[in-house]
Amino acid sequence: MSIPQLITLLAMLLHVAGILAAMHAVMNTRTPQGAFAWALGLALLPYVTLIPYLYLGRSRFHGYVTLHRAHRQRLSQASLRSELSGVPDACMQYAALTQMLGNSFHAGQQLRLLINGDATFEAIFSAIAQAERCILIQFFIFHDDELGRRMQQALLERAAAGVQVFALFDGIGSHALPKHYVETLRQGGVAIFPFATQRYSNRFQLNFRNHRKVVVVDGWLGFVGGLNVGNEYLGLKPPLAPWRDTHLQIDGPAVLDLQRSFAVDWHWVTGELPPLLPPRPAQGDAYTLIAATGPADPQESCSLYFTTAINAACKRLWLTTPYFVPDQAVMSALRLAVMRGVDVRILIPARPDHRTVFLASTLHAYDAINAGIRIYRYQPGFIHQKVILVDDDTASIGSMNLDNRSFRLNFEISALNVDRRFAEDVERMLMDDFGRAVEVTRDEYRQSPYLRRLAMHVARLFDPIL
Structure with missing residues (x-):
């Protein structure tokens, strides 16, 4: 068999393998968007997507x-x-979380x-x-x-x-x-x-x-x-x-x-x-609720954790995350919070540790600003903290990032705490953090070179695995 024939045979085998993998992706990928992205790439460009799918595509384990x-x-x-x-009224707005997690608030x-x-x-x-x-x-x-x-x-x-x-x-x-x-x-x-x-x-x-x-x-x-x-x-x-x-x-x-x-x-x-x-x-x-979430849960518990905390806010929602790649549920909750008159502020890094995520985050930040959400970039160094402050009495600290990996692919844990004095401590900490940050405007995206803006949109296509 000649070299051209070998190359043709190899290409055919790769396309067959790509089609089989695309069928697997359609049947097993968690979200329609992810299934469509994987299936399209595997069917049309198996040379590029087949190996990444082996590492990143599996979505079930028993x-x-x-x-x-x-x-x-x-x-x-x-x-x-x-x-x-026995939980005070201030905690009842998070009662859905206790049902979802099979857990409860502990007093004292x-x-x-x-x-x-x-x-x-x-x-x-x-x-x-x-x-x-x-x-x-x-x-x-x-x-x-x-x-x-x-x-x-x-x-x-x-x-x-x-x-x-x-x-x-x-x-x-x-x-x-x-x-x-x-x-x-x-x-x-x-x-x-x-x-x-x-x-x-x-x-x-x-x-x-x-x-x-x-x-x-x-x-x-x-x-x-x-x-x-x-x-x-x-x-x-x-x-x-x-x-x-x-x-x-x-x-x-x-x-x-x-x-x-x-x-x-x-x-x-x-x-x-x-x-x-x-x-x-x-x-x-x-009062503290321990939220251990992960892909083994019947519900998308981490995304719902963020959504519940955002929906509970009446006056203030301050959130810090190293990776701002919200899904539709979280982004909709943030938009609704702004419409309710909530002071919504999100603190993100000014320096990238993962460039693809940083590019996608920049585009999501632009969309958030257009929705009335105030976005800040922390200046002194890299901000990696995962903190949520809700109104004057609730603060969450843990390992959850605001991205799809935490929402659907990683095992995470956070503590949701209802206590005014502790919330005041978190408020003072975040006031200092926001004081070391620069508020982002629409110009960050609008004044970026065309190729950089294009890179942002391409990076956002990878949201399901970021």
Whole structure:
């Protein structure tokens, strides 16, 4: 067979494979827009789209879904209703979230706002050093750098003291983590594993990442937020430095739900359950709902989490996100909030860490400005925090980005807190952040060169996988 014949045969095989993959995409992709985009690309340009589809196209997995839903079914609806009956009226506007999540608000939290990486890891390391029984620790990213090695040493010291230590990291998020880092922890008595939705590794699967950041010490002190374990989160790696991020410390009954979220992920990976220790009695004033969302949920729970929070706003909605790629539901909720007279402000980065997402975000920002939403770009460095402030009493802090990966492809976790004093702390933090930002106008898009504007529109075509 001649070389031209081989090339022709290969092209035919690629087109057949592309058509088969397009049929798979039509049957399995979560959204009509995503299905259409994949099907069109696979059918017409299989040379370009077939390999990306192997990594990004799969949208279903079964084992984790079964386990996850079975865990939720064990929650008693009667118990949920009885807890809801004791929630103040200010929380009732979020009652739909409790039904969707199979979870409830817990009264009596003591909350501490951790405004940056230094404050966050100082608090986490202090808590770990005082651990007596058990440490649960989960991050999307662990790096083998100064902060990562400090974390490694802290966990080894507690394991040597007889404390049970359970650690999870995401296999793709921590792809650069060397094996010797993990082996050193295991040899020192730390139980540590990578998370994946399939127990057998699939090198063609980049979706369904576990983006959660959870630390629980002795069952009563918990941490959740946007920071990972790496020097860049302390602002030590230009060009994105200084890094702006936020975490939350929780002391109270809601920490039990952080443990449960970790336990479901741990059981899937190992087939075993870590200890579930009782939290301390309620000593604070805040009501907290732990929202653990992900693609295993029957509903698109992360998108609905944002939508519910936006719809609850009567006077103010301030939101910070590193990636502003809203879906139609969230964008419609934001538009309606403006029409209700709500002060809607969104803080996004001025510097890109992912250029395609940054371009798409810029176009979405232009659309938002046209809808009356005020958009600001944070100037000193990269802003990575995921914070929502609703009116004068509600603040959310967690790992959820405002993009399709968080909405539909990643496992996320956030704490929704109803407490005026804590909301005031968040307001002061965000006032400082907005004070370091520049408000965006329509001119950012209009005065961009034509090719850059074209790149923005092309980037937005990839919204379903951004």
